[in-house]
Amino acid sequence: MKRRTLLAAAASALAITTGASFAESHGGTVKAGFIYVGPVGDGGWTYEHNQGRLAVEEEFGDAVETVYQENVPEGADAERALTQMALSGADIIFTTSFGYMDPTINVAAKFPDVKFEHATGFKRADNVSTYSARFYEGRAVQGTIAGHMTKSNKIGYIGSFPIPEVIRGINSAYIHAKKVNPDIEFSVVWAYTWFDPAKEADAAQALIEQGADVILQHTDSTAPQAAAQKAGNVITFGQASDMAEYAPQPRVSSIIDNWAPYYIERVKAVMDGTWESTDTWDGIGPGMVGIGEISDAVPQDVKAAALELKSKIASGEYHPFTGPLNKQDGSAWLAEGEVADDGTLLGMNFYVEGLTGDIPN
Template sequence: MKTLLLAGAAALLPLATLAQSAGDDPLKVGFIYVGPVGDGGWTYEHDQGRLALEEALGDGVETTFVESVPEGADAERVIQQMALTGHDLIFTTSFGFMDATANVAEQFPDVTFEHATGYKRADNVGTYSARFYEGRAVIGHIAGHMTETGKIGYIASYPIPEVIRGINAAYLAASEVNPDVEFSVVWLYTWFDPAQEADAARALIEQGVDVIMQHTDSTAPMTAAEEAGIVAFGQASDMAAAGPTAQLTAIIDDWAPYYIRRAEEVRDGTWTSEDTWEGIAEGMVELAPFSDRIPEEVRASAQALADGIAAGEVHPFTGPIARQDGTPWLAEGETADDETLAGMNFYVEGIEGDIPD
């Protein structure tokens, strides 16, 4: 097994350097990351999945990665270079890589591609994501109980359905246990910018927020919460190291089983293009241990909520729910279907502010 680490788009190595040794060739699997592997969040967990793949397949796999790849034209060049250097399977792990992945896949029909959180598939392109909104319902439930000011801050990345439905799921769960709760959403238009994320957290704290949620990738908001003596939730990974007293729990993305399964299918010739969307039940979404700062009865009710979601007995989007403008969306007892959730582009009633274009 040979692991080659590519430090960035500018550090791509020539074909000769990447050549496989003689004999039985291992499956060559590449990963394209939007952030650094040390971000402590989103990219870190994808890289943990890559390492688990190496451990599972041993000498039968060779993995490479390129980190901190900007979404856009740079991504297309990096993905194309990876396809040119003999990779059999390429995972592109950010929504903004979607068009680049589709374009390169069309040029390389014999290479298999997997795109995270997107929706454009082809014969050689599969898509996959996690039902993060299930975890956000659980942390919203906890936040609604834990806030003393009634003000919860939410640091958001881009106004795409994945992020919007997470905000909605968290708000619905929080407002169910605390009808007076207020959400303040700050849009950053970046996945990873520790300085900007920290500034956003501090600004929210100055406004009276005493609970921080985030859908950005660094641990900076958690650190800001720790410094201010308030509470927060980790995003994509357990961020307790950055906020040992601040973190109440974290949503953890476990990509390892998926990466192993899909790589084995490519190796065995059984891979087909699929759209995979898994959540708490399948283990793709996990929750970090609950902090002792959470009252015992709230820990119990949060765990019951997570268990109910896993069992299919509870759906985070169950009516009656109205849109932000008050128009009905889901009737009493009605649940949102996947197609609606996949394209969610509106706030639910009770959240103030506009979703930017």
């Protein structure tokens, strides 16, 4: 016991010394950079990442400086923005969109002393961590509400890009809507954008014209909410942030991305010299995925069912991908009671049985 105590004390002293040396060599200030795919005022994905940045400033005060660049396209433009941010003296850079994966890896190789954190990707390096949220858990809650509340039995889903993260969400929402309403049909419209209010509004309108009276989205603006509000008798769900300005209807609940605790933790790790390359994938239980208030437009019994599901997911009692489940072509996937493994979920490139339409290449 004494030896362990001495070792723990030594490790603590080393961390303090390392942190002090870091602070001294950096003038006492850590510089954290953020690369955003959309504007900070998008009301969704980028807005919540920026809330996390502001939380870092509030947590550390003058000990941290944050910088950000918004509306950075995925691809070569991202590599240029990252290079510029690294050259400006950033100690840690958060890149907040899937399409930043290769640019992050490429720039990280040129700046081995800078720490990089990439959201939703899967490529890592000694100075590159990855992080994401289990959004599919929130989709299960949304699907439950949607299946109960649709009157036309037609549910529309606006997809951004056909990547595993988005496909998981579609499958999860469908599975849970179908559980409570076997008559529902899903229609998916691919917008091929993360943030484009005009395209998102057009996609919502197309789904509404097809008879959908529930719209889910995996895009970043509030345009689908506005389109549903204009149509009337159509409900929606906030995406990434609460979008509460559209409550109690059309927005009846939301998925809220809570990045602040993670950003604070990772910046602190740079400060105290304990940062290591890691992979984080958290959900409702740890609080990275929040469920926004369920509005009064939702009947009490439906609200109770949704909150019960949320609680079971948070506690680990229930997993949204639990068999029996087949793939779209009817082939067996998960047996009764079997739970999908993370590897399959991370690479998901198929619809579950019952969903119609093809996943674009």
